[in-house]
Amino acid sequence: MLLKQPKKIEVNYNKKIYQAELIGTDPSTDLAVLKINEANLPAITFGSSRNVQVGEWVIAVGNPFSLSSTVTAGIVSAKGRRIGILEDRFPIESFIQTDAAINPGNSGGALVNKSGELVGINTAILSRTGSYTGYAFAIPVDIARKVVDDLVKYGVVQRAFFGGNVIDYNYENARKYDLPTNVAAFNGVLLESITRDGPADKAGLKPGDVITHVNNTEVNSRSAFEEELSYRYPGDKVTFTYQRNGKTATTSVTLVNKVGNTELLRRKIFSSATIGAQLEATDYGVRVFKITGGYFKELGVPENYTIISINRVRVNDPQEVIDFFEKYKGRVYMYGMNSSREILPYNFILR
Secondary structure, three states, X not given: OOOOOOOOEEEEEOOEEEEEEEEEEEOOOOEEEEEOOOOOOOOOOEOOHHHOOOOOEEEEEEOHHHOOOEEEEEEEEEEEEOOOOOOOOOOOOOEEEEXXXXXXXXXXXXXXXXXXXXXXXXXXXXXXXXXXXXXXXXXXXXHHHHHHHHHHHHOOOOOOEOOEEEEEOOHHHHHHOOOOOOOOOOOOEEEEEEOOOOHHHHOOXXXXXXXXXXXXXXXXXXXXXXXXXXXXXXXXXXXXXXXXXXXEEEEEEEOEOOOOOOOOOOOOOEEEOOOOEEEXXXXXXXXXXXXXXXXXXXXXXXXXXXXXXXOOEEOOOHHHHHHHHHHOOEEEEXXXXXXXXXXXXXXXXXX
16 A cells, blocks of 8 residues: 555545545555545544454455455454565554455555454555465554544654664574573564664663563564554653663653654645745655646646755755745756656756
């Protein structure tokens, strides 16, 4: 279900077609929020993905191969799967694995438990043929709920960072980092690196520490650790329990946002009549959307085009892009990518 943002989004429900407004997207989890103008629509009951058990029966709903409203049944095969399909800078992968048949067209559909409660959102399959072969994955509903709430309230998802990087704690990684390998069990995650003067550093953590708990929750894989942080907000204080030199200790870590402070981030949208569009900063450059006229309409720039550089200079500030197009005269080389992440350069002259 890798997010692609077409010029027009339609929602087909109960034999009606609605024009939908894109409220926001989150590449870190491959989710989007859409809005349609309709009242008194039914809503699914939310369950809890934390309570889902391996071996539990689940049902996958979707529209595979253009077949409307199909359901397939299976069991939860595993939790906390990380399969490396998200290409975002800060991907969060802690998928529910199921053997319920999921095919192209099921993405975005519901994964429900036997009580009819939503526990996941179907997103991917592992297959050499492109069709179902027994391995299907869903985004846990507890993660999806926070993403949706944040996009509606703030326009962006609030990510919380601890100022470090963890990897799975196992025999190979323990040997690689000169840690004891004759332990009874490899419980926890290995702190591989920390950011100087970041939250983890200030809390006294060091590379080589083995983090076993976030607050009172055990974390035994990188995906489990990242899932626990995905529920938090910048400014939250969490307690890490860790092991160092055979001793157990705890420390309090104040989480920060991606720019390193504890403030909640809000979506900032810039408008330009000259460009004829709205702009916003992203992790990769400046995204352009709602193109109505101006230079970008003339150039044929697609919706949700991300400008990476102009005249070989990286851009990340929408106001700088606006100022450039309002003041610059001469040849322009604009380098960027469309919503499918395909590189799409433009070479033109501003007069």
